[in-house]
Amino acid sequence: xxxxxxxxxxxxxxxxxxxxxxxxxxxxxxxxxxxxxxxxxxxxxxxxxxxxxxxxxxxxxxxxxxxxxxxxxxxxxxxxxxxxxxxxxxxxxxxxxxxxxxxxxxxxxxxxxxxxxxxxxxxxxxxxxxxxxxxxxxxxxxxxxxxxxxxxxxxxxxxxxxx
Numbered sequence: 001x002x003x004x005x006x007x008x009x010x011x012x013x014x015x016x017x018x019x020x021x022x023x024x025x026x027x028x029x030x031x032x033x034x035x036x037x038x039x040x041x042x043x044x045x046x047x048x049x050x051x052x053x054x055x056x057x058x059x060x061x062x063x064x065x066x067x068x069x070x071x072x073x074x075x076x077x078x079x080x081x082x083x084x085x086x087x088x089x090x091x092x093x094x095x096x097x098x099x100x101x102x103x104x105x106x107x108x109x110x111x112x113x114x115x116x117x118x119x120x121x122x123x124x125x126x127x128x129x130x131x132x133x134x135x136x137x138x139x140x141x142x143x144x145x146x147x148x149x150x151x152x153x154x155x156x157x158x159x160x161x162x163x
Contacts, residue, residue, distance in 0.1 A: 014070075
């Protein structure tokens with residue numbers, strides 16, 4: 001699976017606090033399954049819930065949510081295109097530690113398609129896997145522009161008192 005590491009890299013770049021304190025970020029997978037159609041082809045799809053947990057967060061939650069939405073628009077655009085997935089596919093929980101800190105957990109329903117092909121290399125039969133990228137939706141911004149925006153701008157709440 002590639003998306004967990006892609007998300008970790010992205011959220012760390014987008015949130016300077018996580019870059020300087022990487023121990024605050026934990027990513028793990030639960031409730032995963034593999035979908036195969038039963039055809040002779042060995043290609044398949046991973047379906048899983050990715051958990052992203054940020055501990056001792058002292059800033060506004062918006063600073064985490066915006067980068068995750070930007071990442072999802074590129075790496076899981078169908079999450080927003082499908083009304084049912086949009087309503088249930090990006091969940092969160094917050095545990096307020098004290099008046100300054102909170103632990104924030106996000107659950108993301110993700111998929112990854114994997115193509116499996118066979119061939120002979122140097123007389124040896126081999127199977128290779130290739131993760132297939134997500135289809136870009138017709139009305140979506142080009143992927144690079146969404147992620148580049150986060151690199152160029154600092155996300156700040158309009159009213160710091162609302163943090």
